Amino acid sequence: MADKRARMRRPAAVADLLSSMLRGTPAEQRLKEGRIWVVWEQAVGKRIAAHAQPAAFREGTLTLTVDSAPWMQQLSFLKRELVAKVNDQLGYELVKELYFKAGRIAKAAPTASPAPAKRRQLSEEERNWITEQSGLVDDPELRAVFESLIKRDRESR
Numbered sequence: 001m002a003d004k005r006a007r008m009r010r011p012a013a014v015a016d017l018l019s020s021m022l023r024g025t026p027a028e029q030r031l032k033e034g035r036i037w038v039v040w041e042q043a044v045g046k047r048i049a050a051h052a053q054p055a056a057f058r059e060g061t062l063t064l065t066v067d068s069a070p071w072m073q074q075l076s077f078l079k080r081e082l083v084a085k086v087n088d089q090l091g092y093e094l095v096k097e098l099y100f101k102a103g104r105i106a107k108a109a110p111t112a113s114p115a116p117a118k119r120r121q122l123s124e125e126e127r128n129w130i131t132e133q134s135g136l137v138d139d140p141e142l143r144a145v146f147e148s149l150i151k152r153d154r155e156s157r
Contacts, residue, residue, distance in 0.1 A: 033057045035090055043089035053105050060096035065103035072100045119155040126154055
């Protein structure tokens with residue numbers, strides 16, 4: 001009899017799956033470099049991030065687009081500190097140098113929290129259909145997740 005896989009508490013994050021799948025490939029390095037854009041604002045703070053944003057990364061040099069000459073001058077004095085903050089946020093030393101270029105900074109659109117989806121009551125026929133469809137899945141844990149997903153989808157229509 002084949003061994004059963006260990007129960008998962010929750011599905012694995014796609015980022016974790018990609019990371020493990022790409023381990024040891026050149027794409028793994030690109031994935032690490034891409035994290036710079038994710039951690040930038042948290043590393044340097046909202047004020048600096050409002051005036052300077054990552055534009056490119058190549059061989060240890062992070063190119064930043066800066067919106068004005070005064071900010072470019074000020075950031076040039078903070079180069080070492082910014083490099084240290086970004087690397088600290090990443091958890092490993094990736095950025096070795098900063099290069100500044102003048103340009104426009106894309107203003108982030110204000111994020112409004114989405115309104116909760118209105119749910120409707122399912123008919124008896126729909127509940128039976130969901131049970132029938134999820135019954136095709138052998139694994140009880142996966143079946144429950146599948147049934148819940150179908151139910152939520154139908155309730156939101």
